[in-house]
Amino acid sequence: MKRIISILILFIIVACNQTENDIIERINSLEKDFDSFVKFAIIDQTLIKNIGKLVDVNKLDLKTQKSLNSLGLKNVRYIVLSDACCNEINEIEIIFNGNCHLEYNPCGNSNIKPGEYLQEGFIESWGLNVRWILWRNNDFIG
Numbered sequence: 748m749k750r751i752i753s754i755l756i757l758f759i760i761v762a763c764n765q766t767e768n769d770i771i772e773r774i775n776s777l778e779k780d781f782d783s784f785v786k787f788a789i790i791d792q793t794l795i796k797n798i799g800k801l802v803d804v805n806k807l808d809l810k811t812q813k814s815l816n817s818l819g820l821k822n823v824r825y826i827v828l829s830d831a832c833c834n835e836i837n838e839i840e841i842i843f844n845g846n847c848h849l850e851y852n853p854c855g856n857s858n859i860k861p862g863e864y865l866q867e868g869f870i871e872s873w874g875l876n877v878r879w880i881l882w883r884n885n886d887f888i889g
Contacts, residue, residue: 767873767881769821770849774875780817781879785851787811788839794828801825801842815841820849846884853878 774781788794791811794802804815804823815823822844829838833854841849850857855877859865863874869886 767847767883769819770847770881771873771875773819774879777818778876780814781851784811784814784818785836785839785853787814788826788828789837791828794826798828798837799830801827822847848882848884849875850880850882851878852880 787810791808793806824844825842827840831838836853839851857880859872859874861874861876865872872882874880
């Protein structure tokens, strides 16, 4: 049992590290594509009907799926359209396998600055740009 848990922990760490490096590289080079994804996500009827809930990426409207796929992100599992918003644009969270989360904040008022890395307890955060942050929860219990 101990070996299975160790293998699972290693898988989560490796999956997230690959995801984190991939996102950091893509966010700046594909800024217009990320902006396009936001435009589709905030009007996606599946997300709107399930605001604040995890929505499997395969359940999204086709235009949103296509826009998400154009980002070339790997291991995306869920999207959450938050009920929190700024200037009438909802916050969005992209959730990956391995406890990684990519968050869009339309007003860019997060507690981490672009290019900054922050570790608080089990949470690691990267400021990607003014509106996007990446964070990972390293607490395997929850």
